Amino acid sequence: MINKTLIFGSGPSAYLVAEKLILEDSEIIIAAHGSITDIPAALEKTEILNNADLIACRGAIGAFTFTFDQNGKTLMREAAYAVIAEEGERYPNFDEYGLNHGERIIALSTFKTVLTDADNQSEPFSGISAIAFLTGLGKESDPVILEEIMDSCLRLKSACPHIRSYILTENLKVGGAGLELKYRQTKEAGAIYMKFTHTHPEILPAENGCVITFTDEITGDRCRITPDMAVVDERFKPSPYAKQLARVMELETDALGFAQSDNVHRYIVATNRKGIVTAGPARMFQTPADYISDSDNAALAITSLKIRMKSPLPDDSALINNRCTQCLTCLRVCPFHAIQIQAGGKLNVAPQACECCGLCTAECPEHAITLKGCSAAEITAQIRSDVPLEEDVFTPHLVAFCCERSAKQAAEMALAMNMPSLPSGLRIVAVPCAGIIGLEYILSAFQSQADGVLVLTCHQGNCHSGCGNISAHDKVSQASAFLETVGFEKERLKVKTLAANMGHDFATIVNDFEKQISNLGPSGLKR
Amino acid sequence: MEHKKILIIGGGVAGLSAALALEQLGIKASIVEKTGFLGGHAIQYACKATDQCVKCGACVVEEKLKAVTENPDIRIFLNSQIKNKAQNNGRSVITLNRQPDYIDPHKCTDCGQCYAQCPGKGAIEQGFSPNNHPLYALNADKCLRFTGQDCHICEDVCPEKAIDLNQQPYKHICEINAVIVASGFKAFEPVDKPYGWQVFDNVITNLELERMLRRQSIAVRPSDGLPARRIAFIQCVGSRDATLNHLWCSKVCCGSALRMARVIKTRHPESEITFFYMDAQNSGKDFEKFYAAVQNDIHEIRCLPGDVYQTSDGSLQVSHFDQHDRQSVEHIFDLVVLSVGITPGSDSGKLADRLQLKPELTGFFSASPTQLGIFTAGAAAGPMTIEDAIASAGQAVWQTVQYLKTC
Numbered sequence: 001m002i003n004k005t006l007i008f009g010s011g012p013s014a015y016l017v018a019e020k021l022i023l024e025d026s027e028i029i030i031a032a033h034g035s036i037t038d039i040p041a042a043l044e045k046t047e048i049l050n051n052a053d054l055i056a057c058r059g060a061i062g063a064f065t066f067t068f069d070q071n072g073k074t075l076m077r078e079a080a081y082a083v084i085a086e087e088g089e090r091y092p093n094f095d096e097y098g099l100n101h102g103e104r105i106i107a108l109s110t111f112k113t114v115l116t117d118a119d120n121q122s123e124p125f126s127g128i129s130a131i132a133f134l135t136g137l138g139k140e141s142d143p144v145i146l147e148e149i150m151d152s153c154l155r156l157k158s159a160c161p162h163i164r165s166y167i168l169t170e171n172l173k174v175g176g177a178g179l180e181l182k183y184r185q186t187k188e189a190g191a192i193y194m195k196f197t198h199t200h201p202e203i204l205p206a207e208n209g210c211v212i213t214f215t216d217e218i219t220g221d222r223c224r225i226t227p228d229m230a231v232v233d234e235r236f237k238p239s240p241y242a243k244q245l246a247r248v249m250e251l252e253t254d255a256l257g258f259a260q261s262d263n264v265h266r267y268i269v270a271t272n273r274k275g276i277v278t279a280g281p282a283r284m285f286q287t288p289a290d291y292i293s294d295s296d297n298a299a300l301a302i303t304s305l306k307i308r309m310k311s312p313l314p315d316d317s318a319l320i321n322n323r324c325t326q327c328l329t330c331l332r333v334c335p336f337h338a339i340q341i342q343a344g345g346k347l348n349v350a351p352q353a354c355e356c357c358g359l360c361t362a363e364c365p366e367h368a369i370t371l372k373g374c375s376a377a378e379i380t381a382q383i384r385s386d387v388p389l390e391e392d393v394f395t396p397h398l399v400a401f402c403c404e405r406s407a408k409q410a411a412e413m414a415l416a417m418n419m420p421s422l423p424s425g426l427r428i429v430a431v432p433c434a435g436i437i438g439l440e441y442i443l444s445a446f447q448s449q450a451d452g453v454l455v456l457t458c459h460q461g462n463c464h465s466g467c468g469n470i471s472a473h474d475k476v477s478q479a480s481a482f483l484e485t486v487g488f489e490k491e492r493l494k495v496k497t498l499a500a501n502m503g504h505d506f507a508t509i510v511n512d513f514e515k516q517i518s519n520l521g522p523s524g525l526k527r
Numbered sequence: 528m529e530h531k532k533i534l535i536i537g538g539g540v541a542g543l544s545a546a547l548a549l550e551q552l553g554i555k556a557s558i559v560e561k562t563g564f565l566g567g568h569a570i571q572y573a574c575k576a577t578d579q580c581v582k583c584g585a586c587v588v589e590e591k592l593k594a595v596t597e598n599p600d601i602r603i604f605l606n607s608q609i610k611n612k613a614q615n616n617g618r619s620v621i622t623l624n625r626q627p628d629y630i631d632p633h634k635c636t637d638c639g640q641c642y643a644q645c646p647g648k649g650a651i652e653q654g655f656s657p658n659n660h661p662l663y664a665l666n667a668d669k670c671l672r673f674t675g676q677d678c679h680i681c682e683d684v685c686p687e688k689a690i691d692l693n694q695q696p697y698k699h700i701c702e703i704n705a706v707i708v709a710s711g712f713k714a715f716e717p718v719d720k721p722y723g724w725q726v727f728d729n730v731i732t733n734l735e736l737e738r739m740l741r742r743q744s745i746a747v748r749p750s751d752g753l754p755a756r757r758i759a760f761i762q763c764v765g766s767r768d769a770t771l772n773h774l775w776c777s778k779v780c781c782g783s784a785l786r787m788a789r790v791i792k793t794r795h796p797e798s799e800i801t802f803f804y805m806d807a808q809n810s811g812k813d814f815e816k817f818y819a820a821v822q823n824d825i826h827e828i829r830c831l832p833g834d835v836y837q838t839s840d841g842s843l844q845v846s847h848f849d850q851h852d853r854q855s856v857e858h859i860f861d862l863v864v865l866s867v868g869i870t871p872g873s874d875s876g877k878l879a880d881r882l883q884l885k886p887e888l889t890g891f892f893s894a895s896p897t898q899l900g901i902f903t904a905g906a907a908a909g910p911m912t913i914e915d916a917i918a919s920a921g922q923a924v925w926q927t928v929q930y931l932k933t934c
């Protein structure tokens with residue numbers, strides 16, 4: 001069994017993860033997109049692939065094959081796990097402030113470098129008596145940036161005490177460890193903060209620095225400052241290569257393209273592909289402390305996975321039987337990339353990568369995939385149990401298909417806390433992911449005496465299976481359209497979203513639905 | 528590693544996450560929780576999703592709690608605190624003070640009869656999650672029996688005979704290899720602020736609003752239970768406050784208030800929400816987009832009000848100095864929500880003494896304590912989000928594992 005971990009990256013984040021994994025006796029390979037020259041001593045014995053451009057990723061946890069293009073040649077490496085630890089990129093906001101980069105109008109990173117060099121120069125910043133830091137004007141900034149600015153102010157104060165610092169911002173982002181204190185320290189050191197709410201400063205480049213005109217929002221006075229230098233803040237983006245990695249490995253990304261979706265169920269370093277974790281600025285912009293915390297969490301995640309891989313195979317994963325015609329539908333729908341093509345074209349499910357969501361079982365046109373809790377027989381049995389006997393007074397029989405992790409938990413909460421009591425004719429059918437509920441089950445419920453059917457999913461952006469909930473919504477609208485064409489009241493079918501902690505909302509939804517169905521009367525499909 | 532034992536102090540999201548991470552490595556963890564319920568603060572929060580999840584992380588805590596309670600390898604000591612820690616051949620001997628459970632978890636079915644019928648106000652407390660088992664706990668400070676009266680209603684009404692009020696506190700001694708301090712924070716109590724908390728019924732804290740939304744999905748006026756239409760959020764109460772020597776931003780309260788404001792407005796578009804603030808702090812990865820959306824829903828006033836009065840009709844009058852017009856301006860609200868901040872745990876000084884730790888000047892624990900074999904996780908080390916608390920728990924577990932190799 002291969003036991004290697006492949007780390008993507010060529011900067012501090014990759015080195016930190018590598019050093020920690022070495023402590024756990026992991027064999028590692030580092031794949032750098034560029035070429036690494038200064039390798040930390042601890043990594044001297046590590047295999048390093050330079051100029052390695054990932055072009056394919058196959059397999060699943062325990063047995064990935066990564067294919068690289070290395071200077072025109074194809075290179076393959078096998079690894080059990082992978083860590084994406086690429087560095088991020090910073091983009092100065094020159095355009096946002098209508099400025100061009102120049103000798104006296106520079107980006108924060110550049111300024112930090114000048115400041116570091118300043119210690120060795122006899123007259124750094126000669127001819128400069130005031131510097132304006134521009135941050136979060138018209139755009140939201142970030143505590144990481146504010147901390148860098150405040151640190152720069154403090155260093156500047158000790159290196160060149162005669163230089164005045166102005167900090168112009170809208171919302172001062174002190175929401176990070178120690179920043180409020182640092183804010184006070186910079187003020188004591190003479191930094192002048194100007195905060196804007198309804199107005200915007202007008203910033204014009206000048207021969208030596210820039211001219212900033214603004215309205216003092218407290219006094220209402222028009223003011224003007226003429227700093228000799230403007231330092232422009234930056235925003236973070238994933239590097240184009242990190243984006244490529246996410247694309248090639250088919251990982252979920254967030255709105256900015258970082259290699260991790262902002263789904264809360266992926267906290268801290270997980271991706272949708274088991275065995276692949278993401279750390280440092282590859283997943284979000286970070287403080288230096290976050291780099292360390294992320295590398296600890298990544299090393300912890302890989303170490304736990306290794307232990308799990310040594311334990312007996314889980315026996316509850318999906319299985320593909322010989323009805324399979326290799327249409328590859330499952331390969332396309334599995335959110336976790338657990339389906340693999342074997343030599344000879346046969347498909348199988350990697351048991352350790354399977355999260356048992358059941359989406360493949362629902363989509364397979366040949367019904368060739370089985371999963372405990374997801375078979376038609378099991379779900380139908382749940383639907384058919386407790387079908388009420390005909391009563392004199394009409395009590396609607398409601399079937400609620402509930403996502404096990406969200407709506408089902410909300411139902412438990414409603415029951416335990418009596419928030420308020422639930423309809424007597426309610427039948428809860430728990431499914432691993434609401435995305436498996438389609439027309440068949442909905443009709444089966446109506447044929448089993450249901451007067452109303454609810455499909456209850458998690459909220460958009462909160463699905464363990466990525467977009468099982470969206471799939472559920474799509475399927476319900478298709479089913480609604482079908483019911484309408486066959487002349488059945490489509491009001492008897494409804495889809496709603498819930499989280500595990502929404503007991504009260506669960507109760508409200510089912511009770512309101514019961515009222516609606518009471519008004520509609522018994523379903524025409526009832527025998 | 529399998530025979531090593533770790534003690535986790537505090538059963539909030541940080542402690543729960545640490546226990547789960549240790550368990551995955553095959554290391555035995557015990558959680559010592561001083562209250563009768565696991566989950567800490569964050570198990571009390573509501574979901575703030577509109578049609579979309581807004582990434583508050585509250586449901587993750589629910590999931591962690593479920594995983595811990597379903598895991599037989601994680602030992603849980605409720606109603607317990609550390610009494611002292613002594614050293615014995617490289618292992619630490621910990622003595623726990625255990626208050627009785629009074630309600631036997633093996634017999635209790637969470638039916639709630641005791642809660643419904645207890646005459647002592649607040650003597651039987653209800654947990655926040657169905658994953659709290661028992662869902663009820665006895666608070667001896669409020670129980671009539673423990674204040675000298677001859678009450679045994681709960682013992683009598685419990686159909687399972689699960690309640691025994693004659694139990695005595697006892698000590699539990701255990702040997703352990705390392706400690707993770709995850710004792711969390713204390714939400715600031717704004718009694719001394721001029722905002723009328725605990726004076727006017729309709730002035731509540733953000734924590735109280737979270738609980739209210741969790742229980743009933745709607746913001747109401749505590750005075751009469753009617754929906755609150757005009758709502759004010761006052762930020763930075765007890766945070767960023769030099770007069771209290773609280774020179775920190777609590778980091779989470781802007782996001783918390785904005786998310787609650789948004790979900791209230793979405794469910795009840797007739798609500799009018801005002802946000803009094805200093806600087807809006809980021810929450811989540813895509814704050815820019817989220818903030819732009821909330822700004823359409825709320826009225827922002829960038830200053831903190833001077834005080835809050837109750838008018839003759841029971842409404843609340845909030846006055847602030849309008850910098851633009853250079854005069855004091857009054858607004859009327861049905862409900863005022865004070866966004867109280869994260870402050871050091873109420874007994875963190877005592878806990879520090881017992882563990883021979885030196886807290887930081889702020890009163891929080893250091894993120895990297897110097898005592899061998901002691902690590903910190905979560906808001907015990909300062910203001911944190913749920914996500915941060917989980918990350919710091921992972922970090923503490925990693926450090927613990929490295930430490931265990933040396934002993």
Ligand SMILES: Cc1cc2nc3c(=O)[nH]c(=O)nc-3n(C[C@H](O)[C@H](O)[C@H](O)COP(=O)(O)OP(=O)(O)OC[C@H]3O[C@@H](n4cnc5c(N)ncnc54)[C@H](O)[C@@H]3O)c2cc1C
Pocket residue numbers: 536537538539540541542559560561562564565566567568569572583584585607608609709710711712713714733734737779780782783867868869872874878904905906907911912913914916
């Ligand atoms: C109003 C409000 C809203 C918030 N909203 C959000 C949000 O939407 N999203 C978000 O990410 N974060 C939010 N937060 C922050 C969130 O609450 C914290 O990140 C989280 O609770 C930290 O978890 P913890 O386990 O470190 O601490 P806690 O939740 O405080 O848990 C600590 C536990 O330790 C126990 N304990 C304390 N002392 C001892 C002792 N001596 N012995 C034994 N046990 C002890 C306590 O009883 C408690 O159970 C919010 C905070 C507040 C105040």
Ligand code: SF4
Pocket residue numbers: 264459462499501573574575576579580581582583584585586587
């Ligand atoms: S808003 Fe919060 S509680 Fe609701 S689904 Fe999203 S993360 Fe979970």
Ligand code: SF4
Pocket residue numbers: 175762763764766767775776777778779780781782805806807808866868
């Ligand atoms: S998060 Fe917002 S409300 Fe809380 S202390 Fe910081 S600035 Fe104030």
